[in-house]
Amino acid sequence: MHLGALFITHHVLTSGSVRETARRFQLSPSTVSAAIRNAESELAMKLTERASGELVTLIAGGGVLEGLQPITVAIGELGKLAGHDAGAGTVEAWASRIPVKIVAIERFLEVADQGSINRAARRLHLGQPQLSLQLANLERFLGRRLFERQAQGSVLTEEGRHAYQIFMAISQAWNDLKSAADERYRRTARSLRIGSIIPTGSESWVARCLGLLVSEWNAHRSNNAISLVSMTADDLREALKSGRIDVAILDSVFGLENFRHRELLQTDMVVIAPLESTQTSAAELVAAHAICTPSPRTGLGHAAMVFSDERAPDRRLRSRDITAADSLPVIVDLVANHGYVSFLGRVSAMPIADKVRIVDLDERLPMSYHVAFNHRKAAADACEMIIAAAARMTSEPAAYITKQVDGARETAA
Structure with missing residues (x-):
């Protein structure tokens, strides 16, 4: 799941309109609809439906909207870290296109906690070159150096520590949403x-x-x-x-x-x-x-x-x-x-x-x-x-x- 798709989903649930969201973020309606479908798939629940030609947010969508709120706040902080001025009106368009996946955030947090790419790669059952490439792509996207590579391992830079707080908030909020979805799935499967x-x-x-x-x-x-x-x-x-x-x-x-x-x-x-x-x-x-x-x-x-x-x-x-x-x-x-x-x-x-x-x-x-x-x-x-x-x-x-x-x-x- 991409952060951009979560940001789009939050706005659709807030505005109640796919087309208004598409106009605001300068996206195609199909892109916005795909983001909603991805979120529904990940969370194993229907968030919206069409009734009489209008988009209706279901009761479950209200709970998801509340759960997405800390993620959108954290995305705003991430925009500031990446150098986007919220007052310039460009941060929303940027946020709706963030290609960073939740899984990449989890891997960044693992490297930071382990203090070593090698140790994190072993725990994640990944190759060290693959994990290093993902971190490099994350640094390139943000335009900030997040780790200092040292002989003893990898240490967070000042920007990296700021990113760690942002990514931790996103991870915790997403895990809360997912755990509720997983429990619903288990109840449904057992019922x-x-x-x-x-x-x-x-x-x-x-x-x-x-x-x-x-x-x-x-x-x-x-x-x-x-x-x-x-x-x-x-x-x-x-x-x-x-x-x-x-x-x-x-x-x-x-x-x-x-x-x-x-x-x-x-x-x-x-x-x-x-x-x-x-x-x-x-x-x-x-x-x-x-x-x-x-x-x-x-x-x-x-x-x-x-x-x-x-x-x-x-x-x-x-x-x-x-x-x-x-x-x-x-x-x-x-x-x-x-x-x-x-x-x-x-x-x-x-x-x-x-x-x-x-x-x-x-x-x-x-x-x-x-x-x-x-x-x-x-x-x-x-x-x-x-x-x-x-x-x-x-x-x-x-x-x-x-x-x-x-x-x-x-x-x-």
Whole structure:
């Protein structure tokens, strides 16, 4: 990483503009953009992004801006050492073009600390001529002699001692930024990312299953921290394919042929309807109410749409149907409070039996949930624990639901 690129990055994060930075330093926009990309690569984080044609500094960029501040101050001091007058307005253009790399600064500091090019070269596993050439290039760039070569070794000149203080400040600030980036990378590499379909609520089998997984996973003191995210089934498939998650709990394995997957549990599809509804069959409910379902691209949504189209092709409330409500809590609210009907697997409907009516279909329509995972051993381990947790959650559904419903009735009373 060059000092010039760090100076450019600091200004972009301050001004929020690549073009303004390019004009100010008389650089091409592509050069400025390349400096930002290099900094993002070195620090393993995204600092900016474009939104509506404008450059937006991300939250992480604010922390990096603060970390770069002592480096830009030190670069100003380096400009003075090199003979640039800050008042003349040329120091910024010079600073944005500094070709000195951080690694060259670290090697200068090593030679100064060791008091010998030979000793420093051995510690750095470099050839002595190579290290001598780098020091000579640094002295040529600054226009100052930094070392006096003596029989006992290399001793810093007065300008060299000044450069040492400047370079030490740059090195410490950069190492602080890099150590934070390295820790982020280690956490990301260790983290096991689990995605699930959006649960109906905290009482749902999905939420309880994941809660049990996290509790038992942490109790075993696994080296892999767990990261949880809920999203639509469509997004889960894309996230698994792109590597953004390692494990996915979803209601269909469509499009996951290249991933290992196992059946998590089987259930029957049921209709959920408002508590005050009076229709006694699924067909009557579908005919008398507007329907809200997830996207047809999901297993649940596809089955629900097929059923509703086949059983009531001439429904009068079809214009009010919602066919892509990919949030189960929203679907439950629409059913409980706004007169809609929807479809769920029985295992998902039972925990909300105090909020909605559960009506069986005229004909049994089986459905199943699956867990898909990638090649990581931790992902396979989590899969086993999820399956065990789901089995535990569904082995006592009647007792659990009775407790939930009775509790709700006591609260209402």
